[in-house]
Amino acid sequence: MSYHPVYTIGHGTRKAGDFLNLLKRFGIEYLIDVRSAPYSKYNPQYNRFALKAFLEQHGIRYVFMGDAMGGRPGDPGCYHAEGKVDYSVVKTKEFFRQGIERLKKAHIQGLKVAVMCSESKPCECHRSKLIGEVLRDDGIFLQHIDERGNVKHQIEVMNELNKGVSAISLFGDDPV
Template identity: 55%
Template sequence: MAGKVLYTIGYGSRDFEKFLELLVRYEIKFLIDVRTSPYSKMNPPFNKENLDIKLKENKIKYVFMGDSLGGRPRDLSCYDEEGKVDYDVIKTRKFFLEGIDRLKTAYSKKIKVALMCSEGKPSDCHRSKLIGSFLHAEKIEIEHIDENGNLKDQATVINEVTKGLNTTDLFGNPTGLTSRKAYQ
């Protein structure tokens, strides 16, 4: 894909070789890890240190940004009364906006980056519901590499998340997205 675009990818049940094939196919130069905790008990090749080494061997730079763009922030005010992460609250926080600014810089320079998390399906992850929705509102093109290795644009993924339903309440106010489960 030519021009400016930011990609996202989740490793899901992929092995590292298949994951790497996708990064190469889409000519990714920087992998931005947006997991709050950059480790996987179930899939150790995706632990921070292992990723850094393996990606470097393939001329891809690893960057951890889970502290600013992760889906489970330390700031307890970002959680609702049910313990779910309230993405609308996160979008107002300095740590998040600083992370977004770094992504905007990469986008403006046409640097091929992919935001990575663990979920294979973009509709299950904060890559689409938090980061993607924020960037889409800023007119930044987002392409999600899905669980099958195909591209889906942000609008398609959000349609999957909302099941095509309106995302406004009875009075026309936007309804916010949250994490699928409670963390607090």
């Protein structure tokens, strides 16, 4: 089986047409929405049902998985006392593991998917910090479509996030 990437994208403030053009450019067939709250006060074109209708008019399937893979889980046990999400807890939860398994199954089946959230900068979103790192552990490296429409590899995004200190190296998990 040939390699095909799993992409991520953040809608940010992009116009719907620009967003669609990016999805088409990368051959996306399925958009996986991982927003915990799939609505946008300032960009209503990205509200769940409006986005679903728009994408399906253009031949792209919309799948909501924010309940399983969202960055703000409904489970209060996923938060530190100060209210910040604890990704180390989230990744052990059954709902999250089921979402990851669905995404891995789509990848194995060769489906061309993009995981979407609202944040256009991948280093500022749980797409890279949580989903990307869990998939990396399983040998699947995300390709993040950034705010400029360029692609960044999961390792590159995590290196940026860690201010140039490599989180992983080409020779294993230990920094060189």
